[in-house]
Amino acid sequence: AMGGVAATMLPLPALADASADAIAKFTGGASMGEGGLTLTAPEIAENGNTVPISVDAPGAAEIAVFATGNPTPAVATFKFGPLAGSQMASTRIRLQQTQDVIAVAKMPDGTFVQAKSTVKVTIGGCGG
Amino acid sequence: MKNVRPRVKVPKSASAGDVITIKTLISHPMESGTRKDKEGNVIPREIINRFTCEFNGESVIDVTLEPAISTNPYIEFEAKVPEAGEFKFTWYDDDGSVYEDTQKITVG
Amino acid sequence: SRWSRAMAQQSLTQDQLLQFEPMGNVTLIHITDIHAQAMPIYFREPEVNLGVGEAKGKPPHVTGKDFLEMFKIAPNSPEAYALTYDNYVDLAKTYGKMGGMDRVATVVNAIRAERPDALLLDGGDTWHGSMVALKTKGQDMVDIMNKLGVEAMTSHWEWTYGQDRVNEIVDGLPFPFLGANIFDAEWDEPAYEPYKIFERGGAQIAVIGQAFPYMPIANPGWMFPDYSFGIREERMQALVDEVRAKGVDLVVCLSHNGFDVDRKMVSRVKGIDVILTGHTHDAVPEPVLVGDTILIASGSNGKFVSRVDLDVRDGKMMGFRHKLIPIFSDVIEPDKEMADLIASTREPYKDELEEVVGETSSLLYRRGNFNGTWDDLICEAMLSERDAEIAMSPGVRWGTTLLPGDKITREDILNATSMTYGENYRTEMTGDLIKTILEDVADNIFNTDPYYQQGGDMVRIGGMGYHIDVSKPIGERISNMTLLKDGSEIDPARNYVVTGWASVNEGTEGPQIWDVIESHIRKIGTVDLKPNDSVVVTGA
Numbered sequence: 137a138m139g140g141v142a143a144t145m146l147p148l149p150a151l152a153d154a155s156a157d158a159i160a161k162f163t164g165g166a167s168m169g170e171g172g173l174t175l176t177a178p179e180i181a182e183n184g185n186t187v188p189i190s191v192d193a194p195g196a197a198e199i200a201v202f203a204t205g206n207p208t209p210a211v212a213t214f215k216f217g218p219l220a221g222s223q224m225a226s227t228r229i230r231l232q233q234t235q236d237v238i239a240v241a242k243m244p245d246g247t248f249v250q251a252k253s254t255v256k257v258t259i260g261g262c263g264g
Numbered sequence: 265m266k267n268v269r270p271r272v273k274v275p276k277s278a279s280a281g282d283v284i285t286i287k288t289l290i291s292h293p294m295e296s297g298t299r300k301d302k303e304g305n306v307i308p309r310e311i312i313n314r315f316t317c318e319f320n321g322e323s324v325i326d327v328t329l330e331p332a333i334s335t336n337p338y339i340e341f342e343a344k345v346p347e348a349g350e351f352k353f354t355w356y357d358d359d360g361s362v363y364e365d366t367q368k369i370t371v372g
Numbered sequence: 373s374r375w376s377r378a379m380a381q382q383s384l385t386q387d388q389l390l391q392f393e394p395m396g397n398v399t400l401i402h403i404t405d406i407h408a409q410a411m412p413i414y415f416r417e418p419e420v421n422l423g424v425g426e427a428k429g430k431p432p433h434v435t436g437k438d439f440l441e442m443f444k445i446a447p448n449s450p451e452a453y454a455l456t457y458d459n460y461v462d463l464a465k466t467y468g469k470m471g472g473m474d475r476v477a478t479v480v481n482a483i484r485a486e487r488p489d490a491l492l493l494d495g496g497d498t499w500h501g502s503m504v505a506l507k508t509k510g511q512d513m514v515d516i517m518n519k520l521g522v523e524a525m526t527s528h529w530e531w532t533y534g535q536d537r538v539n540e541i542v543d544g545l546p547f548p549f550l551g552a553n554i555f556d557a558e559w560d561e562p563a564y565e566p567y568k569i570f571e572r573g574g575a576q577i578a579v580i581g582q583a584f585p586y587m588p589i590a591n592p593g594w595m596f597p598d599y600s601f602g603i604r605e606e607r608m609q610a611l612v613d614e615v616r617a618k619g620v621d622l623v624v625c626l627s628h629n630g631f632d633v634d635r636k637m638v639s640r641v642k643g644i645d646v647i648l649t650g651h652t653h654d655a656v657p658e659p660v661l662v663g664d665t666i667l668i669a670s671g672s673n674g675k676f677v678s679r680v681d682l683d684v685r686d687g688k689m690m691g692f693r694h695k696l697i698p699i700f701s702d703v704i705e706p707d708k709e710m711a712d713l714i715a716s717t718r719e720p721y722k723d724e725l726e727e728v729v730g731e732t733s734s735l736l737y738r739r740g741n742f743n744g745t746w747d748d749l750i751c752e753a754m755l756s757e758r759d760a761e762i763a764m765s766p767g768v769r770w771g772t773t774l775l776p777g778d779k780i781t782r783e784d785i786l787n788a789t790s791m792t793y794g795e796n797y798r799t800e801m802t803g804d805l806i807k808t809i810l811e812d813v814a815d816n817i818f819n820t821d822p823y824y825q826q827g828g829d830m831v832r833i834g835g836m837g838y839h840i841d842v843s844k845p846i847g848e849r850i851s852n853m854t855l856l857k858d859g860s861e862i863d864p865a866r867n868y869v870v871t872g873w874a875s876v877n878e879g880t881e882g883p884q885i886w887d888v889i890e891s892h893i894r895k896i897g898t899v900d901l902k903p904n905d906s907v908v909v910t911g912a
């Protein structure tokens with residue numbers, strides 16, 4: 137249903153730079169692999185103010201999460217201690233618009249891997 | 265005044281070596297520092313910026329939170345339970361406040 | 373004519389409609405998306421139902437002559453009338469109204485007489501869609517479905533009565549209200565029973581319920597703040613694995629995902645034998661096979677009942693036979709007890725329901741991807757009664773049909789509009805925001821990934837025309853937005869007076885949409901709509 141005024145726009149180029157900078161700050165500019173990290177996020181946010189996400193990277197020392205379409209991309213960093221039961225964590229985040237959420241895991245050997253998920257923040261349609 | 269209230273869900277008991285799921289919530293506005301009030305003045309940032317969980321003094325998880333974390337921060341994770349003991353949960357507020365909660369777990 | 377109607381109906385008999393060569397040991401009966409239509413109705417199937425991506429050209433995205441050819445249905449036959457839009461008015465006059473829960477009861481009872489173990493499942497969108505349902509907060513349909521003997525259901529519009537009312541009803545239901553994907557929003561824990569295991573025909577049958585995944589997006593989230601929904605594909609797989617581990621012989625998913633979402637989900641979740649799909653209101657006369665899973669789409673508004681017989685042995689579905697039974701209301705004898713119950717639910721409101729407000733010389737229908745005539749009328753009413761430049765009417769898929777020459781009663785208006793958030797707002801929006809809304813809603817229908825589709829139709833627009841290229845990505849589909857009253861291009865920076873209804877925002881103010889429409893129809897007397905060519909579609 138219309139009437140809602142939560143504008144959805146495509147990510148702006150300036151924001152892409154900001155997230156690249158934020159990710160580089162976490163990785164120290166190291167190159168990025170893929171695999172071994174799962175990022176779970178909804179396809180469509182029920183509410184952009186509280187979007188559930190989960191990260192899971194067996195063996196990782198740390199996992200950082202970035203919202204590439206927010207003015208400030210950093211979201212959270214999870215550091216797993218010796219008594220972590222797994223390298224899994226879930227939280228709820230704010231997404232100002234439709235965007236890619238990126239998770240980056242620092243593996244025990246010092247390498248980094250990333251995973252990406254597109255979350256749509258929508259005004260809403262009307263169902264059947 | 266903020267009405268900050270931490271809550272945690274931890275099993276009461278486990279077997280030694282078990283991995284358990286822990287869920288935590290803290291009621292907190294997580295003022296992002298980008299919103300403006302009616303007069304157009306920026307409302308200063310005031311968030312929970314760090315959350316830690318320890319078991320018998322040893323780290324389970326240490327989380328850095330940014331303003332993009334939702335109101336009433338929710339964090340879910342897993343912990344190993346090598347022995348009976350106590351989980352200690354700590355939330356650090358921008359305003360300097362520190363909120364704590366503890367939960368005992370038995371092993372049998 | 374009366375003669376041709378009698379002749380046509382002579383060739384249709386109740387026995388023929390129910391005729392079914394039984395097979396195997398299990399029978400499923402599926403009804404869905406009744407939208408509180410307890411009485412026989414007209415419901416014109418869509419003329420435009422575009423599929424995108426992998427769904428292009430596949431059922432249910434086939435209409436009219438293509439549909440008849442695909443399923444080898446003779447033009448102008450009863451099946452053609454029930455399943456397609458072509459020549460609708462003539463065929464409606466020939467074959468009469470469809471549905472009626474008293475006729476549905478006759479069919480269900482007949483199947484049960486033959487197969488006492490038959491399992492009756494309701495796919496949701498049951499408690500909402502009529503004036504009586506709105507007045508009784510769904511109680512009329514709850515009583516009707518209890519009498520019918522439903523054994524499990526799932527949900528969507530049910531939630532628009534608010535979570536307290538839902539829970540009040542659920543507490544008293546004699547069957548489970550299944551929703552594997554309904555979670556408590558605070559602690560992210562399952563909030564309703566995910567499945568029920570039935571023992572039927574010597575087989576263990578797990579029925580897993582899947583509620584509408586996009587509840588707080590498509591409908592007002594503030595009405596059910598304690599719950600979260602979503603597709604939750606991993607959860608569905610975990611539950612299928614769980615019931616398989618318990619040794620069930622058959623896994624049925626009673627789903628309100630919508631057809632394309634179900635088609636994708638079942639290609640990724642392994643181990644579901646049958647999906648009884650709902651929400652997108654598609655009536656598909658044959659099961660659609662995806663891998664080893666069959667998808668059954670049983671239409672809407674009580675027009676159809678699906679019967680699925682299955683041969684289930686040693687934990688495997690060995691075979692199936694299916695019939696989408698059309699409920700021709702003039703052919704199927706009403707069940708007396710159900711008819712009496714329906715009459716009693718209507719009794720307190722009878723005069724109000726049946727009051728004639730005007731008449732129509734145009735065919736009034738809604739279903740279809742773009743503007744239907746009901747919404748043309750609704751937009752016209754809003755523009756005129758609320759003195760606005762542009763009107764927006766939601767692309768819901770429910771709403772029954774009226775034939776040219778029909779009287780319009782208050783009940784008819786409510787069949788197209790009744791809801792718990794029917795306020796007709798009047799506001800200002802920039803041209804830019806209007807474009808953003810159109811792009812956003814279009815992406816909810818034409819995104820090539822079904823998981824990004826919510827299963828509604830395009831928002832209907834009055835006072836403005838536009839072009840849409842459905843093959844483009846979000847942000848690039850909509851162009852040539854024009855204000856119809858003066859032919860001017862929509863200015864992104866200018867404010868326009870916009871009127872609409874069914875806002876999901878809490879605190880929306882305005883008169884109820886049905887009152888606005890009634891007032892308009894009383895002024896004009898007879899509805900006579902001009903053909904609407906204000907939306908130009910390409911890329912299909």
Ligand SMILES: [Mn+2]
Pocket residue numbers: 264405407497651652653672769770
């Ligand atoms: Mn429906």
Ligand SMILES: [Mn+2]
Pocket residue numbers: 263264497528529584628650651652
């Ligand atoms: Mn629905």
